[in-house]
Amino acid sequence: xxxxxxxxxxxxxxxxxxxxxxxxxxxxxxxxxxxxxxxxxxxxxxxxxxxxxxxxxxxxxxxxxxxxxxxxxxxxxxxxxxxxxxxxxxxxxxxxxxxxxxxxxxxxxxxxxxxxxxxxxxxxxxxxxxxxxxxxxxxxxxxxxxxxxxxxxxxxxxxxxxxxxxxxxxxxxxxxxxxxxxxxxxxxxxxxxxxxxxxxxxxxxxxxxxxxxxxxxxxxxxxxxxxxxxxxxxxxxxxxxxxxxxxxxxxxxxxxxxxxxxxxx
Amino acid sequence: xxxxxxxxxxxxxxxxxxxxxxxxxxxxxxxxxxxxxxxxxxxxxxxxxxxxxxxxxxxxxxxxxxxxxxxxxxxxxxxxxxxxxxxxxxxxxxxxxxxxxxxxxxxxxxxxxxxxxxxxxxxxxxxxxxxxxxxxxxxxxxxxxxxxxxxxxxxxxxxxxxxxxxxxxxxxxxxxxxxxxxxxxxxxxxxxxxxxxxxxxxxxxxxxxxxxxxxxxxxxxxxxxxxxxxxxxxxxxxxxxxxxxxxxxxxxxxxxxxxxxxxxxxxxxxxxxxxxxxxxxxxxxxxxxxxxxxxxxxxxxxxxxxxxxxx
Numbered sequence: 001x002x003x004x005x006x007x008x009x010x011x012x013x014x015x016x017x018x019x020x021x022x023x024x025x026x027x028x029x030x031x032x033x034x035x036x037x038x039x040x041x042x043x044x045x046x047x048x049x050x051x052x053x054x055x056x057x058x059x060x061x062x063x064x065x066x067x068x069x070x071x072x073x074x075x076x077x078x079x080x081x082x083x084x085x086x087x088x089x090x091x092x093x094x095x096x097x098x099x100x101x102x103x104x105x106x107x108x109x110x111x112x113x114x115x116x117x118x119x120x121x122x123x124x125x126x127x128x129x130x131x132x133x134x135x136x137x138x139x140x141x142x143x144x145x146x147x148x149x150x151x152x153x154x155x156x157x158x159x160x161x162x163x164x165x166x167x168x169x170x171x172x173x174x175x176x177x178x179x180x181x182x183x184x185x186x187x188x189x190x191x192x193x194x195x196x197x198x199x200x201x202x203x204x205x206x207x208x209x210x211x212x213x214x215x216x217x218x219x220x221x222x223x224x225x226x227x228x229x230x231x232x233x234x235x236x237x238x239x240x241x242x243x244x245x246x247x248x249x250x251x252x253x254x255x256x257x258x259x260x261x262x263x264x265x
Numbered sequence: 266x267x268x269x270x271x272x273x274x275x276x277x278x279x280x281x282x283x284x285x286x287x288x289x290x291x292x293x294x295x296x297x298x299x300x301x302x303x304x305x306x307x308x309x310x311x312x313x314x315x316x317x318x319x320x321x322x323x324x325x326x327x328x329x330x331x332x333x334x335x336x337x338x339x340x341x342x343x344x345x346x347x348x349x350x351x352x353x354x355x356x357x358x359x360x361x362x363x364x365x366x367x368x369x370x371x372x373x374x375x376x377x378x379x380x381x382x383x384x385x386x387x388x389x390x391x392x393x394x395x396x397x398x399x400x401x402x403x404x405x406x407x408x409x410x411x412x413x414x415x416x417x418x419x420x421x422x423x424x425x426x427x428x429x430x431x432x433x434x435x436x437x438x439x440x441x442x443x444x445x446x447x448x449x450x451x452x453x454x455x456x457x458x459x460x461x462x463x464x465x466x467x468x469x470x471x472x473x474x475x476x477x478x479x480x481x482x483x484x485x486x487x488x489x490x491x492x493x494x495x496x497x498x499x500x501x502x503x504x505x506x507x508x509x510x511x512x513x514x515x516x517x518x519x520x521x522x523x524x525x526x527x528x529x530x531x532x533x534x535x536x537x538x539x540x541x542x543x544x545x546x547x548x549x550x551x552x553x554x555x556x557x558x559x560x561x562x563x564x565x566x567x568x569x570x571x572x573x574x575x576x
Contacts, residue, residue, distance in 0.1 A: 012364055012365055013365050016361045016364040023353055023357040023360075023361065024350070024353070025352070090350060094349065094350050094351065096349060098345065099349070099358075099405060100365070101313070101315060102313050102336065102337065102342055103336065103337050103366050104365060105313070105331035106331050107331070264310070265315050
């Protein structure tokens with residue numbers, strides 16, 4: 001019996017990319033662990049303030065406790081970077097990409113298929129982790145007899161929504177980086193370097209910091225979530241911040257597509 | 266139809282494929298032969314757009330592969346049986362190809378059955394033998410019911426049963442009008458299935474013809490004749506323009522003359538024929554003749570054999 005093929009669409013490609021991720025037991029376990037570990041790490045950060053900040057939990061403001069708990073999102077971001085780098089590079093290292101490109105020879109389309117599925121995945125992971133971390137932080141406040149922070153508090157809302165950008169941004173940056181380096185090591189190192197570079201920049205003079213810090217994605221992410229301090233070099237407007245993040249994604253994606261199209265697989 | 270036009274691939278220090286122009290014919294099994302490093306796999310990869318040509322192009326029904334609307338229905342290929350994620354099951358591997366191409370799940374099951382791996386469909390590919398991986402690769406190649414099937418070394422790792430199955434499968438596909446291009450180092454297998462042969466050596470096209478045509482042109486093809494008067498027959502055949510390779514009282518070895526003509530000459534001159542046999546060289550012998558002096562990698566033993574052919 002010969003089955004006539006239905007037309008291959010972009011939607012089908014996305015569906016196939018979803019299968020590539022979730023047919024693997026490793027992915028399900030990793031994503032599950034990512035959510036649990038992020039939540040636990042958030043709790044550990046908020047419950048160990050007397051060690052990390054030298055103050056007992058009851059001495060801190062509710063917003064400080066929530067902020068400590070939200071460090072769980074940083075953990076989720078790092079784990080998502082590792083997951084993205086490993087999953088995509090596996091397709092190159094196992095040469096499964098040969099099969100994928102035989103089915104989808106348009107390399108731009110193939111890249112965007114990956115980009116979209118990881119955008120959706122990171123967005124979902126980000127929403128779940130942020131909501132769970134927030135809920136856990138509120139629970140910590142309640143159990144310590146402290147007042148909870150209302151979701152209608154504009155500062156809190158900005159902090160929560162702003163934090164959601166981080167896993168999504170770094171995940172997409174890693175997607176592009178994996179196409180550039182075609183190895184998990186290269187991609188993960190690239191994204192983590194971009195993430196942690198402000199720590200190194202702070203060792204340089206103010207002039208250098210003033211030049212570099214505002215163009216780093218961390219500044220944009222901190223500005224969007226409202227944690228950038230007023231006098232710091234990080235502080236940017238919301239639209240400038242979003243634009244900066246988009247520029248980072250667009251430039252790295254263009255390099256990734258260029259490399260992918262130019263080089264043989 | 267697949268057309269290769271002046272296809273060239275140059276790596277830093279090596280010309281892998283050199284100005285290759287050919288067409289892959291539908292309805293026949295074509296053997297794609299060449300010594301190691303001849304450029305066969307590079308050519309196959311360029312057909313699938315996995316490797317960018319330095320010059321030239323490949324057209325599939327006058328379109329480039331990456332512009333095809335539904336490429337999997339035009340070309341199905343097995344380039345390397347290891348191009349799989351070993352953690353996936355056979356069914357999952359085929360399923361994700363089917364999903365991306367909009368092919369129904371029933372076709373996946375059909376291919377699993379057709380290639381004989383239905384019983385192991387839910388096992389991880391890392392547990393597969395090479396033969397089973399080849400079968401899975403062939404299943405993937407046939408999934409889109411393509412017009413052209415490209416198989417690179419498909420006999421590797423197959424057991425006797427698998428080889429028989431693949432022989433039948435390729436012949437059946439050609440009978441259905443599909444173009445089948447097979448590269449293999451197993452000359453006997455290619456000889457058993459291919460009607461046409463393409464030979465590459467050092468990236469260049471050495472031969473593109475039917476096996477019969479190749480045999481005809483071969484120096485190794487001759488007629489072996491035993492008659493009641495070999496020496497007289499030899500003189501008669503020489504007069505008619507035949508080339509006598511060797512002659513003695515028992516046997517004549519003759520080239521450049523048709524069997525029927527030998528029979529008629531013998532009849533006209535009342536010479537009884539005891540044996541008239543067309544001795545056809547094996548594909549291996551033909552291949553050696555064609556690629557003599559054009560092999561990049563050769564063992565000492567083979568080099569001396571090849572020198573013998575050259576002499």
